[in-house]
Amino acid sequence: MSEEMKAELQENETVETMADYEDHFDDANPWNRVMEYMENKTVLPLKVEGIVNGGVIVMVEGLRGFVPASRLSLTYIEDLETYLLKDIEVQVIEADQANNRLVLSAREILKEKEKKEREEKIASLKIGTVLTGTVETLQNYGAFVKLENGLSGLVHVSQISQKRVKTPADVLNVGDEVNVKVIGIKDGKVSLSMKALEEVKEEPVEKVVLPKSEEIGTNLGDLFKNLNL
Numbered sequence: 001m002s003e004e005m006k007a008e009l010q011e012n013e014t015v016e017t018m019a020d021y022e023d024h025f026d027d028a029n030p031w032n033r034v035m036e037y038m039e040n041k042t043v044l045p046l047k048v049e050g051i052v053n054g055g056v057i058v059m060v061e062g063l064r065g066f067v068p069a070s071r072l073s074l075t076y077i078e079d080l081e082t083y084l085l086k087d088i089e090v091q092v093i094e095a096d097q098a099n100n101r102l103v104l105s106a107r108e109i110l111k112e113k114e115k116k117e118r119e120e121k122i123a124s125l126k127i128g129t130v131l132t133g134t135v136e137t138l139q140n141y142g143a144f145v146k147l148e149n150g151l152s153g154l155v156h157v158s159q160i161s162q163k164r165v166k167t168p169a170d171v172l173n174v175g176d177e178v179n180v181k182v183i184g185i186k187d188g189k190v191s192l193s194m195k196a197l198e199e200v201k202e203e204p205v206e207k208v209v210l211p212k213s214e215e216i217g218t219n220l221g222d223l224f225k226n227l228n229l
Contacts (some may be wrong), residue, residue, distance in 0.1 A: 030061035031097040038092035043109060046090060048083045056083050058090065063102050065092075071105035074114065118188070121151050125190065127182050130197065135176045143168045145180055145192055153190030155180060162198050 037044065037060075048067075050057035055068040067090055069077055077083070094103035133145035133153070142156040155178075157168055165171055172178070184191035 030063050031095060033061045034063060034065075034092050034095045034102060038095050041091055043089050043091060044104070046088060046104075048086050048088060051080050051084055056080060058088075058104060060092070060102065060104070065090075065102040065104050067104045067106065071107045074107065074110050118151065121149055122185060122188060122190070125149070125151070125182060125185060127185060129182045131180055131182070133178055133180055133192075135172050135174050135178060138168045138172060138174060140167055143172050145178060147180075147190075151190055153180070153182070153192040155192045155194055159183070159191075159193040159195045162195050 036042070044060065046058040046060065046065075048056045049059055052066070055066055056072060058065045058067060067088075069080060071093075072080075072083065072088070088106050089109050090104040090106045091108060092102070093105045094101060096102075131147050131149065133147040136144045136146045136152060138144075140157070142154050143160065144152055144154055146152050155168075157165055160168060160171060178194055179197055180192040180194055181196040182190060183193045183196060
């Protein structure tokens with residue numbers, strides 16, 4: 001091989017520098033990866049590897065991560081042991097390499113899913129639909145009812161009955177099962193009515209029987225026949 005060819009090959013070769021090695025080391029650092037996950041709000045499907053006081057343990061890129069119980073669900077968790085080896089979706093919310101602290105949360109993902117599910121249910125709900133529900137709470141202005149499709153709606157005090165109701169607690173109790181009609185949907189809020197399902201009771205009409213015309217006498221004898229003079 002000529003000297004000119006050797007020189008050309010040397011020019012075309014990629015010269016590895018220390019910077020290249022540093023870039024490689026940065027990519028291999030799991031903390032850099034989890035920092036990217038946090039910045040991009042990446043949803044990570046992980047398995048619960050252990051239960052500790054106040055939360056659960058998951059592994060992310062070989063690092064030990066902690067999910068607090070308060071960020072594991074939208075409701076209170078009675079027994080954390082039920083989450084052992086369970087698959088969950090979480091996001092990184094804190095990554096501190098200096099203190100070896102990695103915290104994750106499922107709460108934001110669950111909130112977003114719940115919001116989308118509610119929007120889909122409301123979109124499919126039609127005014128005039130009759131549903132069965134359970135009274136959840138009572139307020140002075142009305143009763144909140146949990147519907148069979150999972151949505152909640154308000155029965156305003158004026159929509160409880162055709163009869164005048166002073167306060168909902170006068171006629172309803174928490175836990176009562178009621179039939180309601182959807183009368184309004186606005187800004188994600190559902191208005192319901194119980195009154196609309198009540199039968200309208202008509203007042204009884206008193207019948208008056210009039211005597212036949214031939215039975216009505218017009219002479220003086222008819223007028224005075226029952227009088228003793």
